[in-house]
Amino acid sequence: MTLSLTRVSLTYPDGDARLTALDGVSLEVAAGSLTAVVGPSGSGKSSLLAVAATLVPPDRGRVVVAGTDTGPLSRAERAELRRTRVGIVFQQPNLLPSLTSAEQLQVMAHLSGRPPRRVRDRARELLDAVGLGDKAGRRPHELSGGQRQRVNIARALMNDPAVLLVDEPTSALDHERGAAVQDLLAALTRERGTATVLVTHDRAHLERTDAVVTIADGRVRADRAPV
Ligand SMILES: Nc1ncnc2c1ncn2[C@@H]1O[C@H](COP(=O)(O)OP(=O)(O)OP(=O)(O)O)[C@@H](O)[C@H]1O
Numbered sequence: 416m417t418l419s420l421t422r423v424s425l426t427y428p429d430g431d432a433r434l435t436a437l438d439g440v441s442l443e444v445a446a447g448s449l450t451a452v453v454g455p456s457g458s459g460k461s462s463l464l465a466v467a468a469t470l471v472p473p474d475r476g477r478v479v480v481a482g483t484d485t486g487p488l489s490r491a492e493r494a495e496l497r498r499t500r501v502g503i504v505f506q507q508p509n510l511l512p513s514l515t516s517a518e519q520l521q522v523m524a525h526l527s528g529r530p531p532r533r534v535r536d537r538a539r540e541l542l543d544a545v546g547l548g549d550k551a552g553r554r555p556h557e558l559s560g561g562q563r564q565r566v567n568i569a570r571a572l573m574n575d576p577a578v579l580l581v582d583e584p585t586s587a588l589d590h591e592r593g594a595a596v597q598d599l600l601a602a603l604t605r606e607r608g609t610a611t612v613l614v615t616h617d618r619a620h621l622e623r624t625d626a627v628v629t630i631a632d633g634r635v636r637a638d639r640a641p642v
Pocket residue numbers: 427428434435436454455456457458459460461462463
């Protein structure tokens with residue numbers, strides 16, 4: 416499995432006690448497949464993504480990313496694994512206001528020291544893949560919300576991640592644009608072979624996913640193929 420969480424538990428400090436955000440959660444996502452994680456507010460969805468992204472080490476359990484058991488890794492080793500193997504799409508696009516779409520992508524890869532020409536070609540190819548080939552020179556304020564989210568997704572794919580983690584990509588979009596972004600994620604997952612986890616409140620488009628995991632109070636309540 417490209418992404419594997421086994422009996423993962425995570426607590427946060429809560430006054431003198433600890434609040435349990437994840438309680439023995441297991442999740443397996445294969446390359447080229449898309450798993451949706453749904454559940455009420457506060458159920459642990461973002462915590463699950465943070466653990467899968469190696470941003471937060473769990474209190475207990477095992478997290479394997481692209482064949483690497485993350486448990487023994489140092490903070491620096493986790494950061495390196497994240498940079499090279501994990502793409503993260505946050506709810507808010509976090510684009511830099513002064514950069515064009517192409518530059519938002521290029522900045523990511525320049526940090527990893529690839530030759531500038533390859534970086535430019537890759538940025539262009541990914542903007543084409545998300546349907547924004549003709550918007551490469553636009554800045555965020557010159558794009559719609561849906562287009563900004565597409566730039567965000569393309570940027571997360573710049574370093575060819577094995578694992579793609581997506582937090583509520585459609586929350587700021589209307590129904591039609593939300594559906595288009597989920598279609599795009601499903602297509603990119605298959606084309607690029609990522610193991611993709613999509614956290615969503617939006618139960619409307621779950622037929623596009625390969626599996627649906629329902630989480631409540633930090634536990635997996637149901638794990639089923641979508642209807
Ligand atoms: N940094 C933190 N410190 C303390 N408690 C936290 C922290 N982050 C989250 N929590 C708590 O952990 C629980 C799970 O939160 P989490 O953000 O994972 O839920 P969620 O399902 O993503 O919610 P939402 O859908 O509202 O974003 C909640 O009770 C939340 O209040």
